Amino acid sequence: MLATVVRLHGLTAVAIWCDEASSIITSQYPLPDLWFHAAHDVHPPFYYVLLHLWMGMFGDGLFAIRLLSAIPGIATVLVGALLVRQVASSRTALLAALLMALFPFAVRYSQEVRMYSWLTLLLLSATLALMHWLRTPARKGWLALYVLLMTASFYTHYFTIFCVLVHWLHVGSRSLQREPPYSGVYKPLWQAPWWLANIAIALLFLPWVPKLYDQLTHLPQLEAGGDVGWIAPVTLWSLATSMWTFWTMSDGEALPKVVYFLLPLSVIGLAGVVVSTDRSPQRFSRFLVLYTFAPMVAVYALSFISPLLVERYLMFAAIGLPMLVALAIAQLWRRSRVLATAVLLATLAVDGVGLTEVYRVDEPQFDELVDYVNRHYQPGDTVVISDLFWYFTYIYYNTTPVVPQLLTLPKSEGGAGRPNAYGFGTLVDAQGPNIYVDDLAQLPSQADRVWLAGSAELPDDFHAIPAQWQLLEDHKIGDTELRLYQAHGVH
Numbered sequence: 001m002l003a004t005v006v007r008l009h010g011l012t013a014v015a016i017w018c019d020e021a022s023s024i025i026t027s028q029y030p031l032p033d034l035w036f037h038a039a040h041d042v043h044p045p046f047y048y049v050l051l052h053l054w055m056g057m058f059g060d061g062l063f064a065i066r067l068l069s070a071i072p073g074i075a076t077v078l079v080g081a082l083l084v085r086q087v088a089s090s091r092t093a094l095l096a097a098l099l100m101a102l103f104p105f106a107v108r109y110s111q112e113v114r115m116y117s118w119l120t121l122l123l124l125s126a127t128l129a130l131m132h133w134l135r136t137p138a139r140k141g142w143l144a145l146y147v148l149l150m151t152a153s154f155y156t157h158y159f160t161i162f163c164v165l166v167h168w169l170h171v172g173s174r175s176l177q178r179e180p181p182y183s184g185v186y187k188p189l190w191q192a193p194w195w196l197a198n199i200a201i202a203l204l205f206l207p208w209v210p211k212l213y214d215q216l217t218h219l220p221q222l223e224a225g226g227d228v229g230w231i232a233p234v235t236l237w238s239l240a241t242s243m244w245t246f247w248t249m250s251d252g253e254a255l256p257k258v259v260y261f262l263l264p265l266s267v268i269g270l271a272g273v274v275v276s277t278d279r280s281p282q283r284f285s286r287f288l289v290l291y292t293f294a295p296m297v298a299v300y301a302l303s304f305i306s307p308l309l310v311e312r313y314l315m316f317a318a319i320g321l322p323m324l325v326a327l328a329i330a331q332l333w334r335r336s337r338v339l340a341t342a343v344l345l346a347t348l349a350v351d352g353v354g355l356t357e358v359y360r361v362d363e364p365q366f367d368e369l370v371d372y373v374n375r376h377y378q379p380g381d382t383v384v385i386s387d388l389f390w391y392f393t394y395i396y397y398n399t400t401p402v403v404p405q406l407l408t409l410p411k412s413e414g415g416a417g418r419p420n421a422y423g424f425g426t427l428v429d430a431q432g433p434n435i436y437v438d439d440l441a442q443l444p445s446q447a448d449r450v451w452l453a454g455s456a457e458l459p460d461d462f463h464a465i466p467a468q469w470q471l472l473e474d475h476k477i478g479d480t481e482l483r484l485y486q487a488h489g490v491h
């Protein structure tokens with residue numbers, strides 16, 4: 001109930017942004033076309049198919065489409081509690097559920113029209129299914145469920161591969177470690193079911209592999225549209241910054257260094273408590289530590305070769321943090337109730353800071369810009385949007401009969417400004433000849449009034465406005481600017 005309240009609170013307070021709008025537009029296509037567009041995007045199609053079916057039943061209203069992300073976010077709390085119950089008491093599982101329900105990063109991305117909450121639910125559920133199978137290997141149903149969940153995860157996000165790494169590390173370490181004959185620890189690395197299950201996952205994902213290969217061989221096109229290549233390079237302290245982001249939704253870098261390092265060092269210390277006190281035959285507590293930190297470390301290390309570290313891509317791993325805190329508190333309680341209580345109160349305080357950021361709404365927003373045009377639109381008006389970043393959001397909120405045009409001025413560094421058929425560009429490529437505006441002076445002569453919408457920051461997106469245009473209105477709305485021109489006699 002708590003998880004539901006905090007994820008539904010403010011669900012529609014923030015306007016749709018570019019990534020969310022692209023999800024909606026992709027999912028509005030018929031399924032064959034959806035498959036095509038997802039194949040030219042940077043994410044697989046599972047979430048888009050879910051959203052397509054969901055919108056078919058409940059429409060594309062903001063509450064409805066964000067609810068599709070909130071539901072798996074809520075379910076993740078239950079799955080996480082069941083997972084902690086595999087290694088600790090019911091009371092500890094309930095504490096883990098409390099901390100997961102309030103975990104700011106999970107709340108934030110349970111309110112976004114993207115695939116991250118679904119990826120988290122799928123991978124956490126797959127990990128729970130794997131635990132059940134390792135405990136009772138005769139029950140092959142758990143392994144079959146694992147295959148289905150991991151396959152769905154691969155069709156949701158490519159970062160599933162880092163969870164596969166975690167599962168193989170745990171299975172390998174438990175299988176290679178020498179155990180007493182009476183321990184009852186199953187060693188799946190030497191058993192056919194484990195290998196057959198992973199082969200089945202690979203075969204089920206095989207139909208998408210040619211699409212993935214096509215994406216990898218068209219990285220320059222994806223980079224030209226800003227779909228890849230936008231991730232910032234990592235620094236020595238990137239993981240520490242990520243920890244602050246997970247809990248407070250801010251990077252913490254403005255804090256004094258002593259405070260800045262306190263959070264990540266505390267997290268490491270609590271994880272050490274969990275690892276050092278795990279005496280169970282299956283080492284499931286250590287498995288949870290591995291599940292949480294191994295993907296972060298792997299992505300961080302690879303980012304020195306090619307930047308990959310985007311915190312929301314690691315939400316499936318970050319959700320392990322509140323679970324580990326709950327397990328550590330349970331262990332500390334046996335030694336010092338004062339210390340355990342202090343850790344709990346500190347965690348709740350940090351959660352409070354993070355939730356404040358989650359619910360913060362910067363006004364005004366881009367939807368107000370679109371609403372202004374909707375209310376003041378006149379037949380014959382032309383609307384030109386400066387960038388794809390704003391274009392998809394404009395389409396979502398547009399209620400006028402006019403199809404907005406997209407400004408495609410040549411790039412300052414040279415080259416065409418038009419999108420290509422990969423990434424976001426695939427969503428406008430087919431209609432490109434009808435919506436691209438390479439030169440404002442070339443708008444049709446019937447364009448009597450022209451609305452220009454784009455960023456309010458310099459340099460001006462519309463730096464080549466015809467001299468004969470007369471400015472009628474100019475509004476700065478948040479970080480965007482809306483201008484209305486009288487454009488008689490434009491050729």
